[in-house]
Amino acid sequence: MSIAHLDTPFRITRPLAAHFADACIHLNHADEPWGRDTLRTLGNRTRECAPDLVEQVRQQLAAGASCMALRIAGTPLTSCLNTADGAGRMLGAATLLGLSMAVGFHPFGFRQERAGALIHDVLPEPGAEARVSSSGRVQFDLHADCAYLDRALRPEILAFICLHDETGTETEIATLADVLEELSEDIVHQLALPDYIHRAPASFSGETRERLSSIIDRVDGRWEIKVATHSCEPRTEGARHALGALIESARKQRQACRWAPGQILMLKNRECLHGRRAIRPGARHLLRCYGSTTQAPGAIVDLEAMTSSGQHHSR
Numbered sequence: 272m273s274i275a276h277l278d279t280p281f282r283i284t285r286p287l288a289a290h291f292a293d294a295c296i297h298l299n300h301a302d303e304p305w306g307r308d309t310l311r312t313l314g315n316r317t318r319e320c321a322p323d324l325v326e327q328v329r330q331q332l333a334a335g336a337s338c339m340a341l342r343i344a345g346t347p348l349t350s351c352l353n354t355a356d357g358a359g360r361m362l363g364a365a366t367l368l369g370l371s372m373a374v375g376f377h378p379f380g381f382r383q384e385r386a387g388a389l390i391h392d393v394l395p396e397p398g399a400e401a402r403v404s405s406s407g408r409v410q411f412d413l414h415a416d417c418a419y420l421d422r423a424l425r426p427e428i429l430a431f432i433c434l435h436d437e438t439g440t441e442t443e444i445a446t447l448a449d450v451l452e453e454l455s456e457d458i459v460h461q462l463a464l465p466d467y468i469h470r471a472p473a474s475f476s477g478e479t480r481e482r483l484s485s486i487i488d489r490v491d492g493r494w495e496i497k498v499a500t501h502s503c504e505p506r507t508e509g510a511r512h513a514l515g516a517l518i519e520s521a522r523k524q525r526q527a528c529r530w531a532p533g534q535i536l537m538l539k540n541r542e543c544l545h546g547r548r549a550i551r552p553g554a555r556h557l558l559r560c561y562g563s564t565t566q567a568p569g570a571i572v573d574l575e576a577m578t579s580s581g582q583h584h585s586r
């Protein structure tokens with residue numbers, strides 16, 4: 272299944288921009304106290320001002336699209352996304368949050384990841400270039416986000432927006448449907464066995480967490496995936512062989528998404544893997560937010576509290 276490219280560009284009309292600015296005016300971009308009411312307002316305004324786009328995204332989601340690409344276009348405001356300054360970043364953040372809310376996914380964060388921020392900067396950070404993470408510059412192999420967490424806690428959707436990219440470093444995406452087509456029944460069976468150790472990514476603080484589980488799971492008749500291919504550790508020879516076959520298939524099936532200011536990507540985190548090659552020299556700045564249909568808008572999940580109360584257990 273290919274990436275669905277939506278024909279309707281997301282036009283930030285003047286009224287929508289005014290609403291976004293209004294919602295953001297008192298927020299400090301380094302510390303984002305996005306309240307539930309602010310998020311609901313952003314979602315409502317997006318629905319009112321871009322009904323065609325919102326409907327198109329909803330239809331694609333309902334039709335089973337695993338990944339969608341769309342672009343902000345058509346207004347002078349687009350140019351402010353070309354700078355990585357506070358105003359451009361805030362507009363990008365409001366766009367991601369408003370669009371996520373408008374299509375039914377509530378932005379949320381984790382207290383153990385970037386102190387619960389709802390918007391994550393995806394850009395190489397000085398001193399972290401060698402880390403395999405969204406703040407690194409080295410290759411970041413195909414993965415699902417938060418693969419080590421319970422299904423109920425993993426983001427259902429990941430939304431990205433490009434503020435700036437002079438490096439030409441594409442994000443690569445492989446849909447699970449495409450990856451599975453290449454795999455034998457034996458490999459699929461093995462991937463569904465709990466023979467893999469999943470580890471917390473580098474962006475999470477606190478004690479090192481790991482979980483023994485499967486890589487794919489059958490949920491309501493559909494396959495889902497959770498794996499970070501660079502850090503997942505198979506426990507048996509059969510598991511190692513199956514993970515190797517999965518990686519080979521995913522690399523064969525991956526599609527590249529090139530970034531330009533205003534480019535938006537929404538992908539279903541349980542149905543896709545994403546990654547990138549090493550970031551070439553130059554500046555590159557994306558924003559990301561997690562979306563959920565079960566978390567409250569703006570929820571900050573505390574993994575420590577959940578672990579100690581015994582709620583952090585399931586598939």
Ligand SMILES: [Fe+2]
Pocket residue numbers: 414415416545
């Ligand atoms: Fe990621």
